[in-house]
Amino acid sequence: MRVAVTGSSGFVGEALCPALAAAGHAVVRLVxxxxxxxGTARWDPASGRLDTAALGAVDAVVHLAGENVAAGRWTGARKRAIGESRGPAxxxxxRSLAALPTPPRVFVGASxxxxxxxxxxxxxxxxxxxGDDFLARVAVAWEAGAAPLAEVGARVVHPRIGMVLDPAGGALQRMRLPFRLGVGGRLGSGRQWISWSTRHDLVRALLHLLDDASxxxxxxxxxxxxVTNAAFTAALGRALHRPTLLPAPAFALRLVxxxxADAVLLASQRAEPRRLTAAGFAFEHATIDAALAALL
Ligand SMILES: NC(=O)c1ccc[n+]([C@@H]2O[C@H](COP(=O)([O-])OP(=O)(O)OC[C@H]3O[C@@H](n4cnc5c(N)ncnc54)[C@H](OP(=O)(O)O)[C@@H]3O)[C@@H](O)[C@H]2O)c1
Incomplete structure (x- = not known):
């Protein structure tokens, strides 16, 4: 397939694009x-304007772009950017893709x-x-944004991504130093659930979603x-051979x-991936200890 990818320079995109190419797809990065x-074509998230000549006819689009949610304290401007770069963009x-002479047949839009x-x-x-908090509303609008493509008959899939693990970026990269220094610990009560996958398995799953018409x-x-945050903390300590005795109290996390803090670090989502499992997809790193051992 000829596959266009937005957000290709990000933590997930930089692993996805080579994997698409290795699987025999032609990749166009929407930059x-x-x-x-x-191998690139321009797009403007605010207006949706596309360089259609450079894009050509694509079979599928993987849409990963969006302002990073966890990069720093949420100022008003950051919240606006997080929101606008998801639903409206x-x-x-x-809308632009649906208006192409040959719209993509498949749209995999991150959620x-x-x-x-x-x-x-x-x-x-x-x-x-x-849910109905800020991030939940942003994600609902993000998924709803694909409606124009569904209306022209594209197969629209929304991978609901949890915490993505790889030392090259994301949460694990941020946590590695404090844990290495022995000052890692559970966040708040540690009872909040983390739903996760390695970046390697996420990329495999995205390829599966592109192919599996069901x-x-x-x-x-x-x-x-x-896993709970406490179990994750213990597993990370084991993988790095470090103690994890210094919990970060919820009030301190909120202060910093x-x-x-409440939206990402302390929020709990205990997910059960029924559809992907029923489709026969198997995670290579299915337990947190196996994943962290492979990654670290
Ligand atoms: N990593 C995780 O743990 C995780 C968990 C759940 C969901 N997700 C979602 O999965 C997607 C990919 O994640 P990621 O970790 O690869 O994210 P990332 O590293 O933050 O990369 C996102 C990419 O989106 C583009 N981008 C940045 N700011 C933007 C803006 N204001 N408007 C439009 N595009 C913008 C950039 O690519 P270009 O410069 O190439 O355009 C950037 O590299 C994201 O939408 C993220 O919310 C990630």
Missing amino acids: RDERGGA TLSLC ATGIYGDRGDELLHDDSPT LRGPVLVTTPTP FGEL
């Missing part, structure tokens, strides 16, 4: 700036387990009701083995990270 060059992109909000010990599956709508792409 927002002057990077240009072979996706709607503009999909996140944050769509469920903070749900304690509840087991969440692909079709569980969504999958559409929301699809959890987290392992069937979510503001709203981000």
Whole structure:
């Protein structure tokens, strides 16, 4: 297939693009700036404008772009950027794609387990009701943004991504130094559930979603083995051979990270990936100890 990818320079995109090429697909990176060059086409998230000549006819689009959610304290401007780069940008992109002479047949539009909000010990599956906090509303609009493509008959899939693990970026990269220094510890009560996958398995799952015509709508792409923050903390300590005795109390996290603390670090999502499992997809790293041993 000829596959266009937005957000290709990010933590997930930089692993996905080589994997697509290795699987025999032709990749077009949809870029927002002057990077240009072979294998790229420009797009503007605000207006949805596309360089259709450079894009050509694509069979599929993997849409990963969005302002990073966990990069820092949520100021008003950052919250606006997080929101606008998801729902409105996706709607503009999909309107433009739907208006192409040959619209893509498949749209894999990233989403996140944050769509469920903070749900304690509840087991969440692909079709569980969504939440109503800031991130949940952002993710609902993000998924809804693909409607114009669904209307022209594209197969629209929304991988609901949890915490993505790889030392090259994301949460694990941020946590590695404090844990190495022996000052890592559980966050808040440590009872909040983390639904996760390695980046390697996420990329494999995204390739599966591109190929498997039976999958559409929301699809959890987290392992069937979510862990509590306390269990994750202990596993990371074991993998790095370091103690994890210094918990970070919730009030301290709120002081440092503001709203981000409750929305991301302390929120609980215990996901059960029914659709992906029923489709026969198997995670190579299915337990947190195996994943961290492989990664670290
Ligand atoms: N990593 C995780 O643990 C995780 C968990 C759940 C969901 N997700 C979601 O999966 C997607 C990919 O994750 P990631 O970790 O690869 O994210 P990332 O490293 O932050 O990369 C996202 C990419 O989006 C583009 N981008 C950045 N700011 C933007 C803006 N304001 N408007 C439009 N595009 C913007 C950039 O690519 P270009 O410069 O190439 O355009 C950037 O490299 C994201 O949407 C993320 O929310 C990730």
